[in-house]
Amino acid sequence: MSQTVQEIPARVASAEALRVDDLAVSFAVHGGQVHAVRSVSFHVRAGQTLVLLGESGSGKSVTARAIMRLHGRRAKVTGRVELSGREVLALSDPDVRALRGSRIALVPQDPTAALDPLRRVGAQITEVLLLHRAAPDKKAAQARTRELLRAVGIPDPERAYRSFPHEMSGGMRQRVVIAMGISCDPDVIIADEPTTALDVTVQAQILDLFAELQGRLNTALLMVTHDVHVAADVADLVAVMYAGRIVETGPAADVLKTPRHPYTQALLDALPTPQTARGELHAIAGSPPVAGQEFPGCAFADRCTHALDTCRTAEPRLVEVAPGRRAACPVLNPTEAP
Template identity: 45%
Template sequence: MDDRKELLKVEALETTFFTDGGEIPAVDHIDFSLKEGEILGIVGESGCGKSVTSLSIMGLLPSPPGKITGGKILLDNKDLTKLSEKEMRKVRGKDIAMIFQEPMTSLNPLFTIGNQLTEAILIHHKNWTKKQANARAAKMMKLVGLPRAEELLKEYPHQLSGGMRQRVMIAMALVCDPKVLIADEPTTALDVTIQAQILQLMKELNKRLKTAVMLITHDLGVVAETCERVIVMYSGQVVEEGPVDVIFKDPQHPYTQGLIQSVPDMRHKKDRLYSITGSVPKPGSIKVGCRFAARCEFATKKCIEASPKLYQTSDAHKTRCFLHEGKKVSSNDRAIVESTRT
């Protein structure tokens, strides 16, 4: 039994963009939770709502046009959606922090690394001196594996390599000991070797500091190596959720199956890599029915006319597909279903 404290709970979150062309729902009734020391992966194609979910949690949605139109975001039972911007600034960085995709654009080129690291410290620890803040910043730089930390604090972002800048971003996010860390595609702009180092670093810091991590990525290999649980998103909805080993061993939603089949496997030689046909629908374009139906080889008339719920198929496994309505489905069951459709 997992008795770890629940730090973050998202309930029926709805995020909408109000444009000249009308209302565009980007996140549609998302539910999930994150426990102390847990690493939760959120995966899906570009445009499925992953980053909008993270920006909603952080209170960083561009407004206008974005707005949270429903649901709750509970951090230690405090609803972040009810906080003013002034109150949110006290939470952001201290209790919940974020690592952004591109470190070069996230760091201000006009300020030294030291200025940018100590800013958050001095905002949240008003009784600290600049000397204390610099000492804390240097300590965090060393913690994330950066050499000559004191010297680097005096340098500017353009003087650092991509991997070093990303380590600075991690140090900046962790400098005030947040309970929850959101990492939005933290290795996208880095080469493979540096990616592995950054992911290993995040795992080590997660174990050492007991920080809960929400890792947003499109890379299933990263999820398999790093996360305990995974949420698969599609067109603003959760389509599957469960422990990583369960999802990879028994993917139940056709979209998850497609994502896993799309990953190259060195053990088997293939003339052609598998790909899911079509693309993610435009947000708000599908009013009724399963949003994956147009791309799904198992779709029936019911999939187009009715919207599936998120069915509980086992104690820790949920999937949004009519194939699993009203029953617990095993791999053998699905093989039979697939054979009847081919």
């Protein structure tokens, strides 16, 4: 990566693009409900990057897709989601479909699954432009598609335009779905593990591309990742998730340098360094909880080296522990009541 955890620069953002308040997501199953996301709140401004960070199963992707109302009718989503001041959860289905791709866009983890294998890449991007009326006619949409392919760093846009997805590398396919995502100049881009399937070199190129496009378009970026290095490389703000809840949030440089929650500290301790001897990685003890598992107290208590008896009986609140920072651990932040 181009930056270490300690070298994240501060960035300046402007108007609020996305606000999420008290978001909860549950899914109907035989015999009841599985609570996958609980009481999640955050906001991100234009030109700013917020990273949802945590292990697989922590609720990051469920949160991201709930914002776009992509979970279907078996999901119960409550709370409030405001996109540039417009309440998304209260909109009709047709209105939400009109917002997706135009005002808010998703860059998925697997571009191969996102692209139609039987249609040429150019036709797929052109369709998005015409669907959202981002171009006056087909000819203008085709010209705009070529501009977008060039804008995301594809060296031969004309060839890419005519290509089928299987004729492109994984990195080029990821650039195509990014081009699709920015095609209508959205207010917010949600990137769900966009570099997971890529090798390290291509991963760095994709992250640099996000930064370049964001600087040019002043778009808010919500990125989902389990990779601390990715968070360090791109984030202005970090929200650390565990068992469906945010357990710590604040400026990335502060959270990833001086964590105030044991789970965040454990994630950082597990990172390999040049000094780490073979076989001496500090893995987090135990296993993450099953999605939707209920806890009377702190969900991380059984894996935590700081846990007290009270941690297993009283659920810790997410409270302010420093200016602009919140954490849900009264043990590491003893001035706050549990």
